[in-house]
Amino acid sequence: MAQLPILRYxxxxxxxxxxxxxxxxxxxxxxxxxxxxxxxxxxxIGLAATQVDAHVRLIVIDVSEERNQPLVLINPVLAWxxxxxxxxxxxxxxxxxxxxxxxxxxAVHVTALDGEGQSxxxxxxxxxxxxxxxxxxxxxxxxxxxxxSPLKRNRIKAKMLKQIKEERA
Numbered sequence: 001m002a003q004l005p006i007l008r009y010x011x012x013x014x015x016x017x018x019x020x021x022x023x024x025x026x027x028x029x030x031x032x033x034x035x036x037x038x039x040x041x042x043x044x045i046g047l048a049a050t051q052v053d054a055h056v057r058l059i060v061i062d063v064s065e066e067r068n069q070p071l072v073l074i075n076p077v078l079a080w081x082x083x084x085x086x087x088x089x090x091x092x093x094x095x096x097x098x099x100x101x102x103x104x105x106x107a108v109h110v111t112a113l114d115g116e117g118q119s120x121x122x123x124x125x126x127x128x129x130x131x132x133x134x135x136x137x138x139x140x141x142x143x144x145x146x147x148x149s150p151l152k153r154n155r156i157k158a159k160m161l162k163q164i165k166e167e168r169a
Contacts, residue, residue, distance in 0.1 A: 004038045004052040008164060009095045010157045015141040018050050018057045021074045024117035028058065028074070032115050035060045036070055044093045046131040048138030051094050059135040063127045071122070074113035076136055079121065081105035090134060090144045096163075098156050102147045104133045 007014050021028055031054055039047040039060055049058040059073040084106040089099040107125040110132055114120050124132055134144060145153050 001033045001037045003041050004034050006051050006093050007053055009143050009160050013053055014094055014143055016055045017141045018055045018139040021056050021058060032072055042093050046135045048135045050138045057139050061131050063131055072115035076110050076112035078108060079111050080109040082107040092144050095145060100148055102144050104130050108132055
């Protein structure tokens, strides 16, 4: 296992649309393992392959208190989303230190392959539903700040660029 570098907003690679995983092979299994290690080390609850510059439709999630219930979604497809909406503060490992309100479906059903390549349907609500939608956005090349006003987005972009510049100095 290896910890992977996480792309930071406004890196243009975060806007790459991910391609379907063709086979759950040793390379994909290693990516899953590396992504889980990266997510846990970064104290995140979800990570999309796009965020680690691997542009395949793969997500790892763990919203459990004990951090011991990893969920793997390969080629996820949103099968249903509730009409009920919830708005909550979201953060992102690619936009560290920034949290803002985003409106999402309160519940979703998603079909995907698991880490063994078995098809499954996940019925999620609450934090898990929000996390799934957030990570699926990454696979479409969308970062949560794109739901915010242009003014907020520009301020966040400037802040991120300043942080990156300071880290390199």
